[in-house]
Amino acid sequence: MTLNLLQKGKSATITTINAEKELKNRFNSFGVVKGATVHVEQYTLAKQTMEIRINKTRMALRVSEAEKVEIS
Amino acid sequence: MKTIKIALVGQPNVGKSHLINAFGDTRLKVGNFSGVTVEKKTIRFTRDEYNFEVTDLPGSYSLTDYTIEERVTKNFLDDGDYDLILNVLDSTNIERNLYLTMELLALDKKVVVALNMQDEAVNEGVFIDDKQLSKLLGISCVPTSALKKTGIDELMGAIVQAFDTPKKTCHLQYSDPYEEEITKITSFFTEKNYQSDIDLKTLAIKLLREDTQIYKKFRDEAIWTELQPMLNESYEHLYIHYKTKDLDGIYHDEKNALAKGAVKESVKFDNAKDNNGLTDKIDMVLTNQYVGLPIFLFLMWGLFQITFEWGSIPMDWIDAFFGAMIDGTKSFLGDTELASVIADGAIAGVGAVILFLPNIIILFTGIALLEATGYMARAAFLLDGFFHRFGLHGKSFVPLVSGFGCSVPAYMAARVLKNDRDRLLTLYITGFMSCGAKLPVYVLIIGAFAAPEHAGNILFGVYIFGAFLGLVAAKALKMTAFRGDDEPFVMEMPKYRLPTFGMVFHAVSQKAMMYLKKAGTFILAASVLIWFASNYPKYPEMEAQFETKIEQVSGDEEKVKALNNELSLYKLENSYLGQVGHASQPFFEPLGFDWRMAVALETGLAAKEVVVATMGILYGLGDEEDEESSSLADKLRANVTLPSAIAFIIFAMIYFPCLAASMVFRREAGGWKHWIYLFIFTTAAAWILAFIAFTIASVIFS
Numbered sequence: 015m016t017l018n019l020l021q022k023g024k025s026a027t028i029t030t031i032n033a034e035k036e037l038k039n040r041f042n043s044f045g046v047v048k049g050a051t052v053h054v055e056q057y058t059l060a061k062q063t064m065e066i067r068i069n070k071t072r073m074a075l076r077v078s079e080a081e082k083v084e085i086s
Numbered sequence: 087m088k089t090i091k092i093a094l095v096g097q098p099n100v101g102k103s104h105l106i107n108a109f110g111d112t113r114l115k116v117g118n119f120s121g122v123t124v125e126k127k128t129i130r131f132t133r134d135e136y137n138f139e140v141t142d143l144p145g146s147y148s149l150t151d152y153t154i155e156e157r158v159t160k161n162f163l164d165d166g167d168y169d170l171i172l173n174v175l176d177s178t179n180i181e182r183n184l185y186l187t188m189e190l191l192a193l194d195k196k197v198v199v200a201l202n203m204q205d206e207a208v209n210e211g212v213f214i215d216d217k218q219l220s221k222l223l224g225i226s227c228v229p230t231s232a233l234k235k236t237g238i239d240e241l242m243g244a245i246v247q248a249f250d251t252p253k254k255t256c257h258l259q260y261s262d263p264y265e266e267e268i269t270k271i272t273s274f275f276t277e278k279n280y281q282s283d284i285d286l287k288t289l290a291i292k293l294l295r296e297d298t299q300i301y302k303k304f305r306d307e308a309i310w311t312e313l314q315p316m317l318n319e320s321y322e323h324l325y326i327h328y329k330t331k332d333l334d335g336i337y338h339d340e341k342n343a344l345a346k347g348a349v350k351e352s353v354k355f356d357n358a359k360d361n362n363g364l365t366d367k368i369d370m371v372l373t374n375q376y377v378g379l380p381i382f383l384f385l386m387w388g389l390f391q392i393t394f395e396w397g398s399i400p401m402d403w404i405d406a407f408f409g410a411m412i413d414g415t416k417s418f419l420g421d422t423e424l425a426s427v428i429a430d431g432a433i434a435g436v437g438a439v440i441l442f443l444p445n446i447i448i449l450f451t452g453i454a455l456l457e458a459t460g461y462m463a464r465a466a467f468l469l470d471g472f473f474h475r476f477g478l479h480g481k482s483f484v485p486l487v488s489g490f491g492c493s494v495p496a497y498m499a500a501r502v503l504k505n506d507r508d509r510l511l512t513l514y515i516t517g518f519m520s521c522g523a524k525l526p527v528y529v530l531i532i533g534a535f536a537a538p539e540h541a542g543n544i545l546f547g548v549y550i551f552g553a554f555l556g557l558v559a560a561k562a563l564k565m566t567a568f569r570g571d572d573e574p575f576v577m578e579m580p581k582y583r584l585p586t587f588g589m590v591f592h593a594v595s596q597k598a599m600m601y602l603k604k605a606g607t608f609i610l611a612a613s614v615l616i617w618f619a620s621n622y623p624k625y626p627e628m629e630a631q632f633e634t635k636i637e638q639v640s641g642d643e644e645k646v647k648a649l650n651n652e653l654s655l656y657k658l659e660n661s662y663l664g665q666v667g668h669a670s671q672p673f674f675e676p677l678g679f680d681w682r683m684a685v686a687l688e689t690g691l692a693a694k695e696v697v698v699a700t701m702g703i704l705y706g707l708g709d710e711e712d713e714e715s716s717s718l719a720d721k722l723r724a725n726v727t728l729p730s731a732i733a734f735i736i737f738a739m740i741y742f743p744c745l746a747a748s749m750v751f752r753r754e755a756g757g758w759k760h761w762i763y764l765f766i767f768t769t770a771a772a773w774i775l776a777f778i779a780f781t782i783a784s785v786i787f788s
Contacts, residue, residue, distance in 0.1 A: 035332075035334065036150075036152050036574060037574045037576070038332075038335060039148065039150050039152065039334070039338070040147070040150075040152070040574050040576045041576060042148065042185075042335075042338045042342070043147035043148035043150075043182075043185055043186070044147065044182065044576060044578065045181070045182050045185075045342075046576075047338075047339070047342055048339075055366075055369065055373075056369065056373050056374075056375070057375065058375060058378075058467065058468060058470075058471050059375040059376065059379070060471045060472075062470070062471030062474065063467055063468075063470045063471050063480075063575070065369075065373060065467060065579060069179075069181065069182070070178065070179045070182070071179060071182055071578060072365070072369075072578070072579040072580075072581075073576055073577060073578050073579055074463065074466065074467040074470070074480075074575070074576070074577045074579055075574075075575060075576045075577075076470065076474065076574075076575045079574060079575065079576060
């Protein structure tokens with residue numbers, strides 16, 4: 015399953031990141047890495063943007079970017 | 087006295103500039119890094135017999151070179167002139183902050199770490215054993231709190247000590263497989279007796295990361311023929327061990343593992359105290375799918391109201407003050423050319439610059455509050471979905487909304503966009519949001535042609551139409567000039583924090599000074615130029631003729647006024663500006679504009695407020711006219727057709743911003759090149775759309 019399909023309030027573990035170098039790098043510096051536990055905080059009404067939390071870092075990302083993160 | 091040059095590095099929102107303020111009596115210099123529009127702050131101060139020179143580098147999450155800020159930071163750390171790196175960390179989020187520290191340590195420079203926000207971390211149950219962490223990393227880690235001003239002396243001591251002692255070699259111990267490959271490469275270099283000005287381990291890591299700079303350097307060296315097969319072998323080993331071919335990714339995994347390890351061995355967490363809860367609670371309301379957006383719109387509306395309503399009060403004073411100064415100067419120096427150039431040129435120009443200061447101060451106080459509290463990121467989160475459709479970024483709303491008030495602060499507000507391309511695109515379309523000074527133009531034309539009961543709706547429609555065109559233009563630019571992959575929108579949502587007065591004051595005063603200094607000089611020079619173009623050449627014979635005529639009718643105020651106006655009209659029509667207006671008439675002909683409308687638009691390049699006054703002069707009513715004047719509206723109805731009036735509104739809506747705004751645009755966009763592009767873009771868009779409107783309206787209303 016990909017991260018964009020995770021429901022609000024649920025947590026999961028990141029298994030793979032299929033992003034190009036730039037996005038992967040940015041994910042990396044925020045702690046969006048293999049093995050991290052990700053928690054979904056919020057979706058916007060149009061479901062185009064989502065807020066997630068990993069450890070103490072909250073971040074916003076587009077759903078199109080979350081599609082590139084595999085979780086289990 | 088020795089000077090210690092410090093590169094100040096940290097991730098965003100770690101209280102870097104706050105820490106600088108805590109250093110005490112400092113001198114701040116704000117400039118730009120060479121060649122880019124990234125703010126460069128240099129701070130100098132003296133303490134304990136040392137001179138300190140701190141370069142505040144833009145906040146970066148890691149040392150990559152995707153955004154312009156990151157590039158600036160990376161380049162400065164690689165090639166800049168500094169003695170040591172001061173790395174500021176947010177202690178409450180220590181692990182993620184250490185990712186950057188690990189990259190800095192791999193640079194082979196002297197590093198001192200400030201574990202900032204120590205007080206907050208303790209409150210949240212994050213206890214860092216700084217002695218242990220220092221030992222693990224092999225550098226001094228000093229707990230500080232910029233807010234409480236604690237740990238500053240200790241930090242200074244650590245910096246001086248690091249400066250006075252020789253650099254230790256890289257202390258970081260990566261995982262065994264990675265270290266193995268590093269050792270292979272370094273021992274090869276040692277065997278070959280290779281002379282390198284950077285540490286061999288650092289060099290080896292760069293090679294293992296396929297760093298392009300290093301490759302360029304080696305490609306021309308003889309050692310490359312032997313090195314290359316060795317590297318290929320090392321890569322193969324890494325590929326097999328890590329089951330991926332992403333070498334940069336492997337390095338990042340290694341680096342993150344180090345950070346994780348360091349946290350495990352030196353930080354204790356008391357989860358009971360974790361007060362993420364507060365941010366969670368606030369976010370439950372502010373980023374709520376249903377009420378988040380309305381709350382945001384209300385806040386924006388409020389900020390906008392305050393900026394332009396409250397701002398108009400001191401603006402009136404400033405206006406009155408400079409008005410009095412102009413009159414005073416003229417009566418003091420008499421009716422001479424010198425008096426005119428000083429009063430109507432220079433003083434009026436300076437006045438026009440200072441006039442925007444209240445707007446800028448209020449708006450930037452608001453923006454500073456939005457940023458310092460952490461709300462800005464939430465707003466961007468809420469709006470990104472909508473703006474992204476037009477190729478814009480969630481944060482673009484700040485400059486765009488401000489654009490309805492005045493383009494000058496709006497262009498400056500575009501700095502909230504950290505990515506270069508997002509910022510440029512936003513800058514280009516900000517002008518489509520009709521600024522306050524265009525209102526009189528709309529009111530005049532609509533008042534002249536529309537029934538009073540429809541005027542309000544039409545006016546509203548004009549504003550909405552402008553904003554809509556702006557979004558369409560953004561989409562069009564994104565598909566042409568700004569074509570390319572979307573920048574990732576992965577943005578930190580910082581914890582909510584109470585802003586401090588110092589922080590807000592700092593941000594606002596800096597913006598205000600920057601505006602006054604940089605924009606001021608250009609605007610002053612250009613105001614004098616425009617004054618010249620509208621006052622020269624002189625026609626002494628005509629003036630003498632009119633004077634005699636005026637004397638003849640002295641007593642009859644009506645006639646004196648009419649004659650005076652005729653003279654102003656003659657002078658303006660035959661000034662350089664008027665000549666340009668006549669010359670440019672063919673350009674405006676297809677839009678149905680006569681030379682008067684052309685000149686009015688051209689004087690509007692100086693300031694949009696002038697358009698109505700110019701039309702007043704040109705349609706023979708004197709320069710006392712305002713948009714509510716019924717006689718000017720009558721004249722317009724008599725002289726201008728409805729289709730060309732519509733075309734005029736559209737042209738005025740889109741064409742080049744006023745002088746003050748365009749100068750600010752030039753600075754924010756990064757050069758004259760963009761100024762010229764903007765001129766071409768807005769003029770072409772205005773002409774084409776006005777032409778379409780004129781053609782359609784001519785068919786409908788004929």
